[in-house]
Amino acid sequence: MRERALGDGGTPLLSADARADELTEQLMLAGFTSHKKYELGDYVVVEAEVVRPLSADAWRELYELLATVSAWGGKWGLVSKRHGLTAHASIKKTSPTRLGRPGA
Numbered sequence: 001m002r003e004r005a006l007g008d009g010g011t012p013l014l015s016a017d018a019r020a021d022e023l024t025e026q027l028m029l030a031g032f033t034s035h036k037k038y039e040l041g042d043y044v045v046v047e048a049e050v051v052r053p054l055s056a057d058a059w060r061e062l063y064e065l066l067a068t069v070s071a072w073g074g075k076w077g078l079v080s081k082r083h084g085l086t087a088h089a090s091i092k093k094t095s096p097t098r099l100g101r102p103g104a
Helices: 016-029 056-071
Strands: 033-040 043-050 075-081 084-092
Touching: 016 033, 016 043, 016 056, 016 084, 056 075, 056 084
Parallel strands: none
Antiparallel strands: 033 043, 043 084, 075 084
């Protein structure tokens, strides 16, 4: 379980780069590894390796974190690789947003 929810105690309005850093930190706290952050066009992209098998709680945690990206107007996905999955989240640079989960 994460120590805190996305955006708790942070700056209320953050750039895409700061949101990507926050997401990367939360993915690491949730136990996901091999994080990458890079720019691609109008997006900042975060990637994390998802080693299978995952417990139901780990899947739920991952989907909750990735759903936050959707709430920010970004996009996310899972790509199947030979030894697991790669989760990727694309956060649009042009729209700073308030952190937090939908409905929070």
